[in-house]
Amino acid sequence: MRRRLLLALAALAAALPRATRAGENGDAKKKTGGDSYIPINTLTAYTAKPGGRRGVMTVDCGLDIPDAALRDQAELLLPRLRAAYVQTVQIYAGGLPNGLTPNPDFLALNLQRATDQVLGRKGARLLLGAILVN
Numbered sequence: 001m002r003r004r005l006l007l008a009l010a011a012l013a014a015a016l017p018r019a020t021r022a023g024e025n026g027d028a029k030k031k032t033g034g035d036s037y038i039p040i041n042t043l044t045a046y047t048a049k050p051g052g053r054r055g056v057m058t059v060d061c062g063l064d065i066p067d068a069a070l071r072d073q074a075e076l077l078l079p080r081l082r083a084a085y086v087q088t089v090q091i092y093a094g095g096l097p098n099g100l101t102p103n104p105d106f107l108a109l110n111l112q113r114a115t116d117q118v119l120g121r122k123g124a125r126l127l128l129g130a131i132l133v134n
Contacts, residue, residue, distance in 0.1 A: 037127075038063040038074060043085050045093035047133060057093040057102065060129030061085070061111065070123045077118055084114040102131050 032039060039062045049055035063081075065071040074081065088110050096102060112126045 033062060033064070036064055036066045036071065038065065038071065038078070040078075040082060040085065043082075043089045045086070045090040047093040047096050048098050049133075050099040052098075056134050057089065057096070058130075058132045058134070059085075059089050059107070060131075062127050062129065063115065063124050064127055065124045067123050070119065070121070074119060074124055080118050081115065084118050085111055088114050096133075102133060104128055104131055107131065 040060075043059040043061070045057050047055045047057045063074060065074055089107070092102070092107055092110065108126060108128050111128075115124050115126050116122050
């Protein structure tokens with residue numbers, strides 16, 4: 001019984017210095033895209049593929065917001081923004097005909113419209129990364 005307790009304490013003691021060093025290095029890392037960039041997690045939706053099979057459409061995007069006050073508001077509203085983006089991508093992917101490639105201009109226009117609607121004003125610019133249909 002005591003041997004198990006000693007082994008658990010030894011494993012915890014060995015992992016503790018690594019965890020504190022990782023936390024120190026994580027604070028020094030620069031966020032991708034600069035200070036005005038807010039990354040959005042990958043958006044996914046089901047779509048139809050040729051032959052009647054189901055496919056997955058993934059969209060990588062982020063927000064560029066130079067205004068600090070609007071950026072703080074956007075970070076607070078990130079769950080609502082993500083929900084609006086997922087809904088927009090799902091509607092678009094659901095109506096995409098079999099075998100047709102996605103239109104990034106149309107999708108960007110709709111995602112920008114959702115951004116302005118959730119934030120309540122213009123000033124945030126939606127940046128599209130990659131649109132993949134698999």
